Amino acid sequence: MSFRVGIVGCGTVGSGVVKLLTENGKLIERRIGKRVEIAFVSDLEPEKVVSLGVPKEKVYTDAFKAIEEVECDAVVELIGGTGVAKRVIEEALKRKKHVITANKALLADYGRELFTLAKENGVSLKFEASVGGGIPVIKALREGLVGNRIERIYGIINGTANFILTQMSQKGLSFEEALKLAQEKGYAEADPTLDVEGFDAAHKIAILSSLAFCRWVKTENVFVSGIRELTPLDIEIAREEFGYSVKLLAIAKETDGALEVRVHPTMIPEEHILSSVNGVFNACLIEGDFVGETLYYGKGAGQKPTASAVVSDIVDVAVGNEFCVPECLFNGDKLPIKEPDRFVSSFYLRFTAVDKPGVLAKIAHILGKYQISIKMALQKSIDFNGGVPVVMTTHPARKREIDLAVKEIDQLDVILKPTFVCMIEEL
Amino acid sequence: MSFRVGIVGCGTVGSGVVKLLTENGKLIERRIGKRVEIAFVSDLEPEKVVSLGVPKEKVYTDAFKAIEEVECDAVVELIGGTGVAKRVIEEALKRKKHVITANKALLADYGRELFTLAKENGVSLKFEASVGGGIPVIKALREGLVGNRIERIYGIINGTANFILTQMSQKGLSFEEALKLAQEKGYAEADPTLDVEGFDAAHKIAILSSLAFCRWVKTENVFVSGIRELTPLDIEIAREEFGYSVKLLAIAKETDGALEVRVHPTMIPEEHILSSVNGVFNACLIEGDFVGETLYYGKGAGQKPTASAVVSDIVDVAVGNEFCVPECLFNGDKLPIKEPDRFVSSFYLRFTAVDKPGVLAKIAHILGKYQISIKMALQKSIDFNGGVPVVMTTHPARKREIDLAVKEIDQLDVILKPTFVCMIEEL
CATH class of the missing domain: 3.40.50.720 (NAD(P)-binding Rossmann-like Domain)
Structure with missing residues (x-):
């Protein structure tokens, strides 16, 4: 037979x-x-x-x-x-x-x-091979956790970006240097846009969240922001001052009766197991109401791991396991997609400012105007793009207010470059 | 319906x-x-x-x-x-x-x-719930990795033991103190034998290795050694001097045409992701020839995670996925089980010796007699059970020679207590 x-x-x-x-x-x-x-x-x-x-x-x-x-x-x-x-x-x-x-x-x-x-x-x-290469994460989500209301998904699901971030973190390389190294090693394409801008991860989190939340999620429903603006200084400050590592995280969770799906550089606690996912490895954390936190880790790309996933699908069908997507996906999309403006998060803000007294006060004043509460602030006495870096973390705030405040701050004459904004997830 | x-x-x-x-x-x-x-x-x-x-x-x-x-x-x-x-x-x-x-x-x-x-x-x-609580590790191994020749399995699959080891490691507690804490928190039974002596993990690795290696593995085929003899000093020395963490690891791998299945305290590199598995969490690393290293992590016990696994099995059968164990298991056991004597590993040896010159030489002499090559040796000038701890790590050696050498060393009059032996896995 x-x-x-x-x-x-x-x-x-x-x-x-x-x-x-x-x-x-x-x-x-x-x-x-x-x-x-x-x-x-x-x-x-x-x-x-x-x-x-x-x-x-x-x-x-x-x-x-x-x-x-x-x-x-x-x-x-x-x-x-x-x-x-x-x-x-x-x-x-x-x-x-x-x-x-x-x-x-x-x-x-x-x-x-x-x-x-x-x-x-x-x-x-x-479609096991569509997300996480050889890691059987589709099977885990669709079948292994089928009894759970899925509460959140956090994925490191782009190996190229994770390799670049790991190099930046461990060796202090700039984004460009790390990208070049990734290209030399065959981990990044000549045109790395899909990977470093987060679109590849967006495709994947769209698939995972469709399975998890019983509503079709398309790439256009995913808020995407890449890792190009991140500097080794941000990674160093995140680690040394705040105890965070920086990952390109794909996130899906239901909040306030809406589904929030996003891909962006994210600061996460260094001691969390996701912070141990380095190099080209991928990992996906899936939390369900009964199972709690689970994590799936392995090689997210490459000929042999991907072949392993394809063959598992072939065998599934050969042995009669034909379950592919939840039936409820065919009954209309009940859960609305949350607008990025409404995302609530703690934020890391890195300003590039002139080295003069009063700068911090000016920034703080504008943040206050938008009801954004500062958690920590620090200024480094080092040359950074012709100015000094001023870094703040905030208490949870809406992305809309953060964006408006940053826009206003960036128009101050003491601010030399566009401000780098990064969301923080405490996991 | x-x-x-x-x-x-x-x-x-x-x-x-x-x-x-x-x-x-x-x-x-x-x-x-x-x-x-x-x-x-x-x-x-x-x-x-x-x-x-x-x-x-x-x-x-x-x-x-x-x-x-x-x-x-x-x-x-x-x-x-x-x-x-x-x-x-x-x-x-x-x-x-x-x-x-x-x-x-x-x-x-x-x-x-x-x-x-x-x-x-x-x-x-x-039987998804039989190993790893809510983690769909049986499904991953049986279905997700079905195309792979399985090369090795390393499991932290007893939450009680892992909680105790984490407490000993993070807070310097003794085994007894950590066990008491586990019992207070409801993580350990009044009679903790099954968990701390490794038998529970042995049941589980028997099941995993049966699935992986196409031969029935019974509990009696598993070499088992528990964590009672481990001291906070061993954990500290492992970390500070050698960069290892200590885990109760369940291991299955094919070596020299035989299957080696064992459960024992094991030193593993601190930077390996398995070292980040703390408290009552479980994790299982499975390596296949195509997929490479994969890891599955989550809560290994408890009412709700275990219920999650049971329900995934119910649903599997309900949707027509009836694949439960590889067919080859019914065709006779071709792969022999390796005798513990023949295990090859690097070892950590902690002697309790009198604080006198010449002790190290006497120990080294006996190890040399059995062709055991010392990698590192150190003596701590602290009181330890009325003597001083002398610690050595070895290059790969056969368990048989280690056991014979230790038996002979323990008969020296400069040795005060039975020597603690721990295998090292570089992963």
Whole structure:
């Protein structure tokens, strides 16, 4: 008895899946009592596929032709992007094939229609590899914690950004230096925008929060802010003076009857286990009303970890576990998305000011006008962009008031550069 | 459409399951499109069950009568122990009911026969709550990492022991003081043997390694050593001099074609994420050949987390995910269990010696005789049990030689107390 999968797209991840099924195929068969067989592999470079040991007659260049011609139980989409990939998935679902994908951008923006199509055709659309690479975090959230009201999710779910922040923190590198190092090591793309500006993490938290909160969350619902403005000085002050580490955190939680979903550099207590997540590692903290805090940690990207996640989906479908998203997602979105203006948080503010008496008073005056209460303030006697850094942390305040106050402060003639603002989460 | 479960045993965990299904029943129904209905609850104290809001007519005192009389799809066994619990499970399986249990002791010793019985009757026997409380670690290992050859498992899977070690480490308490505190807080039983001597962790690692390595591992296959002999001084020296933290670690790995399964106090690098697992929290590090290192963290015990795990099993069966253990477990045990004598590790040795010149030389001489190579040695000029502590770490050595050497050293007249031996894992 065998379960036949067609693989569309044989790049880094696709090759990983072929390798895994080849190397560990017997092991998987021993475990599940069923053989997972590669029915076809489709890629624009067929020689590459053949060189992996896939028999020539199973190699296609036209995915649609392969799906039409070859009998299979599931199609694995690993092309990426929202163009052909979407059409491949639609075609496979319409032909009542289960679909497995790692395509976070696609699911974040077209999840509703694709999962609806899967449901209409009575097949599964599985996506473990779309978040957290090899970490089975989708499975944990969807199945392991299915009995819980999910209270909050905190994810370090972009390895590139976490590598950069770890380098900045441990070696005092600037953002640019750390990015260059990440690129040299192959951890960052030539154009790193998706990773360092937080959009990749936004796709992923959109998927996680859709599963957790029973309402479709799209990328456009996520407040996003990247790590470019952060300096080694901020990281040092956060650690030395306040006991915080800085992470690009993806956050989802229900507050005041609305869902708040955001990705931004965040200061978190140094002793919290999330602060121990360094380098390219990912981790996701999920808190449920019964289970309490749980955390899932591992490699969030790379050929082999991602292949591990794709194969777990294939096996799930092969053994009959077809649960893919909560049913309630198809019953309308009841929970509104919270506007960023209404986020409440403690804040870290770093001003670049001229080194003159009275500066602190001027800043404090404006913060007071907006009812923002200062928790700690300090001024460093070092040269920073031609001025001195003045740093404050606040008691919880609304983002709207913070933004207005900072806008006004930045117009003072004693302020030399735009102020850096960072939210703090006490976890 | 509803899925009917009978609950046998309504103590701490059983009440938690009733509460969860009551409080979050609607949420679960919205997620899975199916109602989970309590068919019956059986307990020797029926009033307690009724006080939870279970209708009188669903409350039984005789589990076997309930199973016979009441129509249900699954039976949840939460009595514990290996007596009645085993008969309840057998009876339910024979009647072709799925069974869900949290009973680690039972599975560790009778897993083979119970899973065989389940298989013969075409039903599932699920056990997420048996290891790691609310952490979905069984699901992660069995399903999430199903494509991986599992290379090693390191678990902090006894919250009581971890709480005691954390107190000893953070506050310098003795074992007895920390145990007393754990008992006051309700984290340790009046008789703490199962927890502090490592047997509870042994049950759990037996279950995890059976899943991971395709061979039944029973408690008797696990090398076990508890934390009673550890002193705050050892913890301090480990941290200050060697950069290690001390954890009661459950370890399973394949070495030299054999399976080595052990539970003992272990020194691990302080900067490793496992060292950040403190208090009653549990964590399990699982490394696979494709996924690399993954870690699962959360509350390893308690009413609500354990109920969360039990309910995830109920839902799994309700939605048709019936995969419970790898098929290969039924095909004979091919991997031999490694004898403790053959374990290879670096060791920490703490001798209690008289404060006289020449002691170090005598110890070193005997270690040399057994070809044990010393990595670091130090003597503290403090009073320790009427002598001074002499501490050494070794390069990798066989446990057999270490045991023989220590036995010989302990017979020296300059040695005042039995030597404390602790394995080191560099992770």
